[in-house]
Amino acid sequence: MKLDTIIHGDCLKELKKIPEKSVDMVFADPPYFMQTSGTLNRSDGTKFSGIKESWDKFDNLHAYDDFCRTWLGECRRILKKNGTIWVIGSFQNIYRLGYLMQEMGFWILNDVVWTKPNAPPNFTGTRLQNRHETLLWCSPKKGAPYTFNYQTLKALNAGKQENSVWNIGICIGPERLKDSEGHKLHATQKPEKLLTKIILASTKPGAIVLDPFMGTGTTGAVAKLLGRHFIGIEKDEKYISPALERISKIKPVLNEITQLEKDKKKPKVLFSKIIKEGILSVGEYLYTPDKKKVKILPNGQLKKGRLVGSIHQLAAILQNKSVANGWDYWNIKIKNEYKSIDILRKKK
Numbered sequence: 582m583k584l585d586t587i588i589h590g591d592c593l594k595e596l597k598k599i600p601e602k603s604v605d606m607v608f609a610d611p612p613y614f615m616q617t618s619g620t621l622n623r624s625d626g627t628k629f630s631g632i633k634e635s636w637d638k639f640d641n642l643h644a645y646d647d648f649c650r651t652w653l654g655e656c657r658r659i660l661k662k663n664g665t666i667w668v669i670g671s672f673q674n675i676y677r678l679g680y681l682m683q684e685m686g687f688w689i690l691n692d693v694v695w696t697k698p699n700a701p702p703n704f705t706g707t708r709l710q711n712r713h714e715t716l717l718w719c720s721p722k723k724g725a726p727y728t729f730n731y732q733t734l735k736a737l738n739a740g741k742q743e744n745s746v747w748n749i750g751i752c753i754g755p756e757r758l759k760d761s762e763g764h765k766l767h768a769t770q771k772p773e774k775l776l777t778k779i780i781l782a783s784t785k786p787g788a789i790v791l792d793p794f795m796g797t798g799t800t801g802a803v804a805k806l807l808g809r810h811f812i813g814i815e816k817d818e819k820y821i822s823p824a825l826e827r828i829s830k831i832k833p834v835l836n837e838i839t840q841l842e843k844d845k846k847k848p849k850v851l852f853s854k855i856i857k858e859g860i861l862s863v864g865e866y867l868y869t870p871d872k873k874k875v876k877i878l879p880n881g882q883l884k885k886g887r888l889v890g891s892i893h894q895l896a897a898i899l900q901n902k903s904v905a906n907g908w909d910y911w912n913i914k915i916k917n918e919y920k921s922i923d924i925l926r927k928k929k
C-alpha cells in the first residue's frame with residue numbers, strides 16, 4: 582500500500598484494493614447530492630457558484646444511498662479495529678449518511694456542528710442562512726477502542742474541555758486553490774483548520790489517514806503538516822496535480838502539540854515510593870495551589886486537620902470533586918518557590 586499519494590480513480594473501485602484493517606482514520610467529504618438547478622444570483626447581480634459539478638449528480642436518493650452504502654462499507658473494512666471515521670455533510674445528505682452508518686453497525690462517538698462565521702447569505706431571502714455543516718465521528722462498531730487526544734484539544738481550547746460546536750471560517754484567501762483564470766478551483770474546498778482539529782483529535786503521530794474524496798488535497802496537506810501519512814482517492818483528474826503541488830509545499834511541524842506530548846501517559850509512580858527513596862521525607866509539607874500546607878505521614882498519606890488520605894483523595898476532597906489527580910494538585914517548596922510535585926515523578 583503506497584502512502585502519501587493520491588490515487589486517481591473511483592473510490593468504489595480503489596477502496597477495494599486497500600488491505601483490510603490497515604488505516605487509522607478516514608475523513609470522508611462525499612458528494613452532497615444537493616439536487617439544485619438553475620443559477621443563483623447575489624444581491625449585486627453576480628453569479629454565485631454553488632455545487633453544479635457532475636460529481637454531485639445522482640439519479641435519485643436511492644442511487645445516492647447505494648453509492649454511500651458501498652464506500653462506507655469499504656471504509657469500515659479497511660479501518661483498523663481502533664480506527665475511526667469522520668464523515669461530513671450538510672442537511673441534504675447528513676441524515677441519510679447517519680442513518681446508513683447506524684444501520685451498518687458504525688457507532689457514533691460524537692456529531693460535531695461546524696459553524697461558519699463567514700458563510701454566504703441566503704441570496705433569495707426565502708430560507709434561513711445555512712451556516713453550518715455536521716460531522717459524524719464514528720468507530721467501526723460499538724465498544725471498539727479509539728484514539729482521542731483529550732489533553733491536546735483542551736490545550737488548544739485555552740485549557741477548557743473541547744466541545745462539539747466548532748466555529749471555523751470557510752476556506753478563503755491564499756488557502757483557496759485557484760484555476761488558471763483565478764476562479765476557485767473547487768466548489769467545496771474545506772478549511773485546513775477543520776482538518777487540523779479532526780486529525781489532532783483522533784490520530785497519533787505517524788498514523789495513516791485515508792480520504793476517499795480528496796478534492797484539493799486538504800486532508801493530505803494537513804496530515805503531512807501534522808506528521809501523519811495520507812492516502813487520497815479522487816475521481817476528477819483536474820484536482821490531482823494542484824492537490825499534489827499544494828501538498829509538496831507543506832513542511833511537517835513536529836512540536837509538543839502535533840506529537841501529543843500532553844496526552845502521553847505519565848509513568849505510574851506511587852507517592853509512597855517517593856518517600857521510601859528519600860526524595861521527600863515523613864513530616865515534610867506539601868502545599869495546595871493557594872499555599873496551605875499539609876503534612877506527609879509515615880504511610881505516605883497526607884494529613885490536613887482531621888482529614889487524612891492519599892495525595893489523590895485529599896486533592897479531591899479539598900476541591901469538592903469525586904476524583905482528582907494529586908500529582909497535578911500538590912506543590913513542594915524549593916528555595917521559597919512552589920513547584921508541582923509532578924516534577925518528582927520525572928526523577929524516578
Ligand SMILES: C[S@@+](CC[C@H](N)C(=O)[O-])C[C@H]1O[C@@H](n2cnc3c(N)ncnc32)[C@H](O)[C@@H]1O
Binds near residue numbers: 794
Ligand atoms: C465534497 S468534495 C471534497 C472536497 C475536499 N474535502 C477538499 O477539501 O478539497 C468531493 C470530491 O469527491 C470527488 N468524487 C466524487 N465521487 C467520487 C468517487 N466515486 N470516487 C472518488 N472521488 C469522487 C469529487 O470529484 C470531489 O472532488
